[in-house]
Amino acid sequence: xxxxxSDLQKLLExxxxxxxxxxxxxxxxxxxxxxxxxxxxxxDVPEPLIHAAGMLPIVLLDRDEDxxxxxxxxxxxxxxxxxxLVDQALxxxxxxxxxxxxxDCCHIVRMLGDALHTFTDKVKKVQxxxxxxxxxxxxxxxxxxxxxxxxxxxxxxxxxNEITANALAASIRLFNRQKWLLLSLYEIxxxxxxxxxxxxxxxxxxxxxxxxxxxxxxxxxxxxxxxxEEKKKPISTNKRIVVHGSLCECCDDYVLEGIEAAGGVIVxxxxxxxxxxxxxxYDEALPPLDALLQAYWQRVSPCPTRFExxxxxxxxxxxxxxxxxxxxxxxVVKFCEAHDYYYFTAHRYxxxxxxxELLVETEHGSAPEGQLKTRLQAFIESMEE
Amino acid sequence: xxFAGIDIGSTTTETVLLDEKQRIxxxxxxxxGIGLEAAADETLQQCLAQSGHxxxxxxxCVSTGYGRELVEYADSDFTEIACHAKGANYWFPEARGVxxxxxxxxxxxxxxxxxxIMNFAMNDKCAAGTGRxxxxxxxxxxxxxxxxxxxxxLAERATNVSSICTVFAExxxxxxxxxxxxxxxxxxxxxxxxxxxxxxxxxxxxxxxxPIVMTGGVARNIGVVKSFEKVLETKLLIPEDPQSIGxxxxxxxxxxxxxxxxxxxxxxxKWKF
Numbered sequence: 056x057x058x059x060x061s062d063l064q065k066l067l068e069x070x071x072x073x074x075x076x077x078x079x080x081x082x083x084x085x086x087x088x089x090x091x092x093x094x095x096x097x098x099d100v101p102e103p104l105i106h107a108a109g110m111l112p113i114v115l116l117d118r119d120e121d122x123x124x125x126x127x128x129x130x131x132x133x134x135x136x137x138x139x140l141v142d143q144a145l146x147x148x149x150x151x152x153x154x155x156x157x158x159d160c161c162h163i164v165r166m167l168g169d170a171l172h173t174f175t176d177k178v179k180k181v182q183x184x185x186x187x188x189x190x191x192x193x194x195x196x197x198x199x200x201x202x203x204x205x206x207x208x209x210x211x212x213x214x215x216n217e218i219t220a221n222a223l224a225a226s227i228r229l230f231n232r233q234k235w236l237l238l239s240l241y242e243i244x245x246x247x248x249x250x251x252x253x254x255x256x257x258x259x260x261x262x263x264x265x266x267x268x269x270x271x272x273x274x275x276x277x278x279x280x281x282x283x284e285e286k287k288k289p290i291s292t293n294k295r296i297v298v299h300g301s302l303c304e305c306c307d308d309y310v311l312e313g314i315e316a317a318g319g320v321i322v323x324x325x326x327x328x329x330x331x332x333x334x335x336x337y338d339e340a341l342p343p344l345d346a347l348l349q350a351y352w353q354r355v356s357p358c359p360t361r362f363e364x365x366x367x368x369x370x371x372x373x374x375x376x377x378x379x380x381x382x383x384x385x386x387v388v389k390f391c392e393a394h395d396y397y398y399f400t401a402h403r404y405x406x407x408x409x410x411x412e413l414l415v416e417t418e419h420g421s422a423p424e425g426q427l428k429t430r431l432q433a434f435i436e437s438m439e440e
Numbered sequence: 441x442x443f444a445g446i447d448i449g450s451t452t453t454e455t456v457l458l459d460e461k462q463r464i465x466x467x468x469x470x471x472x473g474i475g476l477e478a479a480a481d482e483t484l485q486q487c488l489a490q491s492g493h494x495x496x497x498x499x500x501c502v503s504t505g506y507g508r509e510l511v512e513y514a515d516s517d518f519t520e521i522a523c524h525a526k527g528a529n530y531w532f533p534e535a536r537g538v539x540x541x542x543x544x545x546x547x548x549x550x551x552x553x554x555x556x557i558m559n560f561a562m563n564d565k566c567a568a569g570t571g572r573x574x575x576x577x578x579x580x581x582x583x584x585x586x587x588x589x590x591x592x593x594l595a596e597r598a599t600n601v602s603s604i605c606t607v608f609a610e611x612x613x614x615x616x617x618x619x620x621x622x623x624x625x626x627x628x629x630x631x632x633x634x635x636x637x638x639x640x641x642x643x644x645x646x647x648x649x650x651p652i653v654m655t656g657g658v659a660r661n662i663g664v665v666k667s668f669e670k671v672l673e674t675k676l677l678i679p680e681d682p683q684s685i686g687x688x689x690x691x692x693x694x695x696x697x698x699x700x701x702x703x704x705x706x707x708x709x710k711w712k713f
Contacts, residue, residue, distance in 0.1 A: 416564070423564050425506060426545065426562065426563075426564040427564065429506075429519050429520065429521065429545075429562070430560075430562060430564065432518075432519045433519040433521035433522060433557060433560055436518060436519060436521070436522045436557060437522075437556070437557035437558070437559075437560070439556075
């Protein structure tokens with residue numbers, strides 16, 4: 056790929072900086088507005104509800120740094136994402152958050168709530184959104200409706216602001232705007248493979264998860280304008296690859312870079328810090344609270360923590376077709392049992408469908424790059440046959 | 441015109457030269473040591489001397505192994521997985537599976553009739569089930585790896601070596617030897633079974649079909665080979681020089697890459713006219 060123009064390089068550096076330094080954006084926002092910052096985890100936390108209450112939702116992401124202080128409290132064989140968050144909290148790096156709101160998606164996230172409360176700042180009690188994963192049952196749906204109402208009241212109490220229907224509708228429009236822009240970016244990525252590196256795309260999405268949406272939208276609009284010039288440059292003819300996985304955390308840079316160094320070009324993804332974050336739009340024609348509920352029930356990407364009949368393999372095969380991709384790399388984070396089971400369902404489907412697939416198991420703080428490089432290159436070589 | 445394949449592995453470096461009819465004209469190996477490029481150069485020089493060719497006669501050179509990117513004069517690099525697949529296919533075109541146990545990694549490769557990769561699995565975070573594991577064990581026994589293989593066949597039963605980690609297994613074996621409740625041959629048989637248990641998981645993962653070729657230096661250890669044959673319930677195919685199969689495969693790929701390049705060049709010349 057040719058050298059990017061300097062404006063684009065500066066903008067990409069801005070995305071990277073914002074992604075790696077959420078506290079900078081959060082503190083600036085607090086100074087400007089005097090509002091509260093809510094640290095959140097999980098795709099199913101209804102962010103527009105927090106925004107409509109006049110607070111700033113920041114998705115808490117893992118950091119690619121060694122876990123040190125958390126070792127005393129969280130075992131090495133626990134989820135790396137949780138270990139990283141506890142570590143960040145112990146180091147005071149989450150002190151910019153006034154509140155925490157997590158989606159109760161697995162027992163490990165519940166443990167995170169306890170760990171943050173017990174080991175770090177006892178004043179901050181972690182709030183949970185208890186949305187039933189039983190999507191196929193009426194009782195499950197009734198519970199989600201009830202919980203959404205309760206959550207609205209809790210957020211109103213936390214912020215001291217009433218969440219009006221108009222305010223929520225405006226927040227939904229804002230979030231949809233960000234989603235549309237990111238969807239447009241991914242469309243460009245599919246049409247012009249290699250126009251941006253996968254790590255750059257990851258920073259673009261990550262920054263949007265941990266900075267005010269209004270500011271991120273401005274950056275995205277500028278990005279799409281600058282990419283018009285890049286479209287004129289030659290596109291990559293490497294093997295077109297889709298990456299799935301890292302369902303609660305950032306996909307490691309060395310994996311994304313490794314795929315591209317091995318002769319692949321990532322044309323789409325099904326990553327948490329990727330399309331999973333923005334591919335479900337809110338229906339603006341519905342009453343705003345119903346739009347949030349519908350987004351929960353009809354999420355585009357299947358999830359291993361839900362009880363649903365969809366086979367993830369079917370969804371991913373569709374994604375591969377849409378991206379005209381030749382293979383998929385499945386990134387499974389070690390010690391995530393839910394994802395392990397989910398992976399095998401998809402794997403069996405791929406085998407039967409004859410889809411080229413490579414499993415990459417990652418672990419926080421461990422990067423066997425030499426071995427991975429060989430496996431990724433061999434995967435690309437196998438597609439040449 | 442000749443074609444060179446250079447395999448820089450963690451333990452040894454090999455080079456194989458092929459002529460235009462894909463006949464092996466020379467092969468050589470040295471211990472890799474810390475000078476990876478020097479090891480590659482040394483084997484290449486030895487091969488050129490053996491075959492009486494000059495360096496300028498090399499039409500295409502492919503490097504493989506962990507040091508594959510360090511060979512500056514290589515025209516391209518391929519993984520040892522692709523190269524072992526091609527090399528195994530050269531000797532045994534009927535083979536549909538390859539087990540390669542190298543110095544620090546093990547691989548199971550499912551291949552097609554052309555020696556192309558269909559599926560593969562390799563160890564990624566642990567050296568158990570590799571040549572290094574056997575080297576450590578052989579050192580405790582005061583033997584070389586091949587001799588350990590021969591002596592293990594004298595055992596009537598195998599002692600269970602349960603530790604997965606190479607370091608812990610070393611302590612376990614020392615402790616077994618000290619207890620004297622079991623013979624050294626039985627312990628050696630147990631060591632081989634331990635390697636096979638690890639690599640068999642990869643074989644299952646990559647869904648290997650028979651016939652299966654075993655490549656890499658460990659294929660010289662008759663104890664591991666026999667233990668594998670027992671578990672797999674099939675006879676393994678062992679090439680004459682299992683250690684050089686990666687370099688041989690690299691030379692085969694060099695040959696085909698050269699042909700592809702030539703075809704492309706001819707095509708582009710045609711367009712110019």
